[in-house]
Amino acid sequence: MPEGIVIIGGGFAGFWAAVAAKRVAGDRADVTLVSRTPTLEIRPRLYEANPETLGVDLRPLLERIDVAFEQAEAKSLDGGAVVLGDGRRLPFARLVLATGSVMPRPPVPGAELAHSIDTQAEAITFDERLAALAKKRAPHVIVIGAGFTGIELALELRDRMAAHGGDGEALQITLLDRANEVGPELGPGPRDQIEAAIREARVQLVLGVTVREIGSDGVRLASERIEADAVVLATGMRAAPFTEQVPGARDGLGRVVVDRDLRAPGMPVLFIAGDAAAADTGDGHLALQSCQHAMQLGRVAGENAARDLLGESTTPYVQQRYVTCLDLGRAGAVLTYGWDRQVQQTGAAAKAVKQRINRKLIYPPVDATREELLALSRVPVTE
Ligand SMILES: Cc1cc2nc3c(=O)[nH]c(=O)nc-3n(C[C@H](O)[C@H](O)[C@H](O)COP(=O)(O)OP(=O)(O)OC[C@H]3O[C@@H](n4cnc5c(N)ncnc54)[C@H](O)[C@@H]3O)c2cc1C
Incomplete structure (x- = not known):
C-alpha cells in the first residue's frame, strides 16, 4: 500500500x-x-x-x-x-x-418505517413505493420536514406520480414541520415564492406540529392521526x-x-x-x-x-459567493444571492439556473481529459 x-x-x-x-x-x-x-x-x-x-x-x-x-x-x-x-x-x-x-432518523417510535431520500438506495426504494401507489385511487404521501429537501420533494410528487402512470392530480400531499414557518433555514427572503408554489401545487402545509409516532399507514400527532400511504423523512x-x-x-x-x-x-x-x-x-x-x-x-x-x-x-x-437555488416544481425555482438570501430570479429563469446547477455544474466532468480534469481542481472556483 x-x-x-x-x-x-x-x-x-x-x-x-x-x-x-x-x-x-x-x-x-x-x-x-x-x-x-x-x-x-x-x-x-x-x-x-x-x-x-x-x-x-x-x-x-x-x-x-x-x-x-x-x-x-x-x-x-x-x-x-x-x-x-x-x-x-x-x-x-x-x-x-x-x-x-x-x-439521522428522529427519535420517534416507528421512524425506521418511514422512507427517506438521503441516499440513492433509499431514494430508489421510495420511488418503487410511488410506482406501486400509482395503481391506487388518490393516495396520500406525507413529507416530514419542510426545509430545503422536503419542499423540493413535495413539489415534485405530482409529476413523479404521473410519470409512473398514476393520477398525479389526485395525489394528496402533506408537508409537515414542527417549525412555524416553511423553509426555516432559508430565512424570509424566498418565503413568499415558496408559499405561493406550495399553494398552487395544492400541497397541504401543516406547521408547528410534532410527530409523536410513525407507522406504515400514517403518522400520529399530539391531537390527531393522519393516515397516509407513504411517509418520507426530510429532517436534516x-x-x-x-x-x-x-x-x-x-x-x-x-x-x-x-x-x-x-x-x-x-x-x-x-x-x-x-x-x-x-x-x-x-x-x-x-x-x-x-x-x-x-x-x-x-x-x-x-x-x-x-x-x-x-x-x-x-x-x-x-x-x-453564496447562492441558493430551490426547485419549486411547476412554479419554476427561486434563486437567491448572499447570506441574507436576496431573491434574484424566480419562475422559469430560476429553473434554468437550477437545471444547470443540478445537471451540469455539480457533476464530475466525465468527458474531461487528464489535463482538463486536473486544471478544474484549481482554487478558487467562482462559479
Ligand atoms: C435529498 C438531498 C438534497 C440536497 N439538495 C442539495 C441542493 O439542492 N444543493 C446543495 O448544494 N446541496 C444539497 N444537498 C447536500 C449535498 O448533497 C451535500 O452537501 C454533499 O453531498 C456533501 O458532499 P460530501 O462530499 O461532503 O459528502 P457526501 O456527498 O455525503 O459523500 C460522502 C461519501 O463518503 C462515503 N463514506 C461515508 N462514510 C464512509 C466510511 N466510513 N467509509 C467509506 N466511505 C464512507 C459515502 O458513502 C459517500 O460516498 C442535498 C442532500 C440531500 C440528501
Whole structure:
C-alpha cells in the first residue's frame, strides 16, 4: 500500500480533494481514494424522478489521473493508518476526511418505517413505493420536514406520480414541520415564492406540529392521526459517524471545527472537507452542508494535504459567493444571492439556473481529459 495521501469519502468533497491532491503532488506522492462504493451519488437530485440514474462511476476519472481507488468501509483511525472493514490498515502521510453527512432518523417510535431520500438506495426504494401507489385511487404521501429537501420533494410528487402512470392530480400531499414557518433555514427572503408554489401545487402545509409516532399507514400527532400511504423523512443532515474518529470541538451538526486551512486542530496531518467540516468561509460565516461548499472545501483540503506533505505553504479556504437555488416544481425555482438570501430570479429563469446547477455544474466532468480534469481542481472556483 502506498504511504501518500489518503482521502476517505467519494462524494463531492472527496472526489475534488483527490483531483487537487494529485494535481499538486504529481509523481511525488501517491493518492488513494477510499469509499464504500465507486459511485458519486448526486444527492441534490434525489428528490427527482429516476433516482437510479443519479450516480457517477468515479473509477474512469480516477484512473485518468492515476489516483488509486479502494472500495472499502473506513472503520477507524489508528495512528497514521486508516483501519478498513476487512481489518487491513491503510497507512497515510496526510489524510483528507470527506465522509459527508447522513440524515439521522428522529427519535420517534416507528421512524425506521418511514422512507427517506438521503441516499440513492433509499431514494430508489421510495420511488418503487410511488410506482406501486400509482395503481391506487388518490393516495396520500406525507413529507416530514419542510426545509430545503422536503419542499423540493413535495413539489415534485405530482409529476413523479404521473410519470409512473398514476393520477398525479389526485395525489394528496402533506408537508409537515414542527417549525412555524416553511423553509426555516432559508430565512424570509424566498418565503413568499415558496408559499405561493406550495399553494398552487395544492400541497397541504401543516406547521408547528410534532410527530409523536410513525407507522406504515400514517403518522400520529399530539391531537390527531393522519393516515397516509407513504411517509418520507426530510429532517436534516448531520456529519457522518466516521467524523467521531477525530477529537476536538464540534458544531451543532456534529462537524469538526477546522482552522482556515481546513486542518483538524491538534492533528496536523489531517484535513477535513465537505459536510464533515465546520469551516469559516472567509467572511465570518460557516460553510453549509451543500455541494457548492463541499466541492470547494474538497479542492482546498486536497491541495493543502499535498502542499503540506511536500513542505509547501498551505492556503486558506475562501468561498467566493453564496447562492441558493430551490426547485419549486411547476412554479419554476427561486434563486437567491448572499447570506441574507436576496431573491434574484424566480419562475422559469430560476429553473434554468437550477437545471444547470443540478445537471451540469455539480457533476464530475466525465468527458474531461487528464489535463482538463486536473486544471478544474484549481482554487478558487467562482462559479
Ligand atoms: C435529498 C438531498 C438534497 C440536497 N439538495 C442539495 C441542493 O439542492 N444543493 C446543495 O448544494 N446541496 C444539497 N444537498 C447536500 C449535498 O448533497 C451535500 O452537501 C454533499 O453531498 C456533501 O458532499 P460530501 O462530499 O461532503 O459528502 P457526501 O456527498 O455525503 O459523500 C460522502 C461519501 O463518503 C462515503 N463514506 C461515508 N462514510 C464512509 C466510511 N466510513 N467509509 C467509506 N466511505 C464512507 C459515502 O458513502 C459517500 O460516498 C442535498 C442532500 C440531500 C440528501
